[in-house]
Amino acid sequence: MKQFAVPNIYRSELITAIKNKRKSEDKLKKDFTPTLLDFGPLQIYLARHFGFCYGVENAIEIAFRTIEENPGKRIFLLSEMIHNPQVNADLKENGIEFLQDTYGKQLIPFETLKEDDIVLIPAFGTTLEIEALLQRKGIQSEKYNTTCPFVEKVWNRSAQIAGKGYSIVVHGKPKHEETRATFSHASSKTPTVIVNDMDEAVELAGYITGKKTAEEFYTAFKGRYSNGFDITKDLQRFGVVNQTTQLATDTQAIADYLKQVVKAHYNLDDKNIQERFADTRDTLCYATNDNQTAVADLLHTEADIAIVVGGYNSSNTSHLVELCEEKLPTFFISSADKILSSTEIMHCNWRTKQEYLTQSYMPAKKPLRILITSGASCPDAVVEDVIERLAGFFSTEKNVQAFIQDFS
Known part of the structure; x- marks a missing residue:
């Protein structure tokens, strides 16, 4: 896989050594x-996969190269490059201005x-309407388009099935930049609707089967x-x-559910289901899958608490928190600074996005076992800072430098 020129401030000698060793021992990622x-x-138990994904590193490389190659020019981002406060703050410090929140x-x-x-297009992509607006102004955005290739893969797959007469159901958060962009691209080719979750998929099924009226939709x-x-014909x-x-499990569950609804409604089987329902399993992002699968395996470990590191408005990070909360007391933090002491931590409620203080978050036991992972837009350097912060509360037998040697 391509290696990106990401600023060293985001790298971690410890995490790089760990990831390289694990990769050399497990080339097929099984x-x-x-x-x-x-x-x-x-x-501390670290998830097998976490941190910057391909799309994030690609976006960061393009952004910082753009700054370096264009001294004195006005440089804008359509919105946040990625959902990480440190990276976005660094871009602002280097003179980039944000056009939208x-x-x-x-x-x-x-x-x-x-x-x-x-004008840089962020990793989430943007709508066709904004692309057209930039073109009308004569702004050439192709060179500065950091849209993740796996987001573009979803757009391309949508266009393919649209060409075969299928409509599109997008599973996503309606206000999220990526969902807005995907909706724009899909709806330019075929009728498109967004569902936020399984409850809305069940509601949508009521319109497919005619149990609900069009006016309600x-x-x-x-x-x-x-x-x-x-609604009376576009979801046939x-x-x-x-x-x-x-x-990924939620998307697959929604797709499987709607597939069964279509099967039953039109009296179809596995041999002819594609007459009504397109197979789009190949659009699920590999990094999202890997990080979520790694957390699932991480949670098999007997532990006391979990810490998830990343931007509070990061969707993929919030889902990692959601998975961990099902099993353990989980603390969602954006940086090591949120660990105020061995007894106090500031952390975020992933549902409300509100930050609050918790006392006595560490159980008084030895050894204390903590699970750690991070979102796809979180620098590895931040994870190392968290590890060092936690280790500093104990009289430890080893330090971070010793682990770097172990994994090198």
């Missing part, structure tokens, strides 16, 4: 067991853009269906694609 860092009184609210009017300005899904969408043939950072 071993999802965690990595143990045994400090004696503290045992993560929900599409305008921060700087598009009217102020000039032809010689540079246009109210319940207002703002989430394409222009001219006809469709496929399901996803926002790549959603839980």
Whole structure:
């Protein structure tokens, strides 16, 4: 896989050594067991896969190269490059300005853009409408487009099945940049609707089978269906694609459920189901799958607490927190600074995005066993900082430098 020129401030000597050793021992990525860092009184188990994915590293490389190659030019980002506060803060410190916030609210009017300005498209991609707006202004964004290849893969697959007469159901968070972009691309080719979760998929099934009236659909899904969408006929043939950072198991469950609904409604079987339902399993992102599978294996480890590191508005990170919370007390933090002491931690509720303080978060036991993972937009350096912060509360038998030697 391609190696990217990511600034060293995001790299970690410890994490790089661990990942390289695990990769050399498991080239086919079949071993999802965690990595143990045994400090004696503290045992940290790291997920097999975590941190920057291909799409994130690609985006960061393009952004910093753009800054380096264009001194004195005005450089803008459509919205956050990725959902990580440190990376976005670093980009701002280097002079990049954000045109919109993560929900599409305008921060700087598009009217102020000039032809010689540079506009970076973030890893989530953007809508066809914004692409057209930039083109009308003479701004060439192709060179500065950091859209993740796996997001583009979803768009391409949507276009393929649209060409065969299928409509599209997008599983995603309606306000998320990536979902808005995927909806824009899909709806330019075929009737498209967004579902947020399984509850909405069940509701959608009611319209497919005629148990619910069309009028109810246009109210319940207002703002989430394409222009001219006809609920009475546009879901007679469709496929399901996803926002790549959603839980892969959730997307597959929604697709499997809707497939069974279609089977029963039209009296189909596995041999002829594709007359009505397109197979889109190949659109699930490999990094999302790997990170989520690694957490599933991590949770087989007997432990006391879990810590998930990443941006609070990161969808893929929130889903890792969701998985961990099913089994253990879990603390979602954005940096090592949130670990205030051995007794106090500031952490985020992934549902409400509110941060709050918890006392006595570490059980008084030895060895204390902590599971750690991070989101796809979280620098490895931040994870190393968290490890060092935790280890600093104990009289440890080893330090980080000793583990670097062990894994090198």
